[in-house]
Amino acid sequence: MSASQPMISEQAQSKFAREVAKYPADQKQSAVMACLTIVQEEQGYVSAASEKLVADYLGMAPIAVHEVTTFYNMYNQQPVGKYKLNVCTNLPCQLRDGAVALKHLEHKLGISMGETTPDGMFTLQQSECLGACADSPVMLVNDLTMCSFMSNEKLDQLIAGLQSAEANTQ
Numbered sequence: 001m002s003a004s005q006p007m008i009s010e011q012a013q014s015k016f017a018r019e020v021a022k023y024p025a026d027q028k029q030s031a032v033m034a035c036l037t038i039v040q041e042e043q044g045y046v047s048a049a050s051e052k053l054v055a056d057y058l059g060m061a062p063i064a065v066h067e068v069t070t071f072y073n074m075y076n077q078q079p080v081g082k083y084k085l086n087v088c089t090n091l092p093c094q095l096r097d098g099a100v101a102l103k104h105l106e107h108k109l110g111i112s113m114g115e116t117t118p119d120g121m122f123t124l125q126q127s128e129c130l131g132a133c134a135d136s137p138v139m140l141v142n143d144l145t146m147c148s149f150m151s152n153e154k155l156d157q158l159i160a161g162l163q164s165a166e167a168n169t170q
Helices: 009-018 024-044 046-057 062-071 091-095 098-109 152-169
Strands: 083-088 122-125 139-141 145-147
Touching: 009 024, 009 046, 024 046, 024 145, 046 062, 046 145, 091 098, 098 122, 098 152
Parallel strands: 083 122
Antiparallel strands: 083 139, 139 145
């Protein structure tokens, strides 16, 4: 591994090997999403150098790995806040106040969509359909927790709860 590439831990390399072992030897590129997830869990995001590392490990062209990273919004291509807030901006959510929710969060957090708060706590992103159109407006917190029917009041409660939880851990 060259000095320009990021280093990954032995634990991450072991996880890579476990994921690759799930596939026939000639299909190890099938582990690309799992390997990108491992990188992101360890480093917080997937840099271009990390994409190259995954490509080399899986015997893929770097552009093929980059295509996966850029297609799925769960992969961060730059550092993000502790809490990544993805607000659905697809048409059904837009028709049910998705744009209102996004604007409210931008105002409340003092950032625009795609930015991170100066304290590094929140990153605000838009998301395409999260598959919960009947519950809109919807959002996803840290790619894991779906939040439905996000009125301005519920958004305020969410932000206050996350800030409170953070204050209690310090």
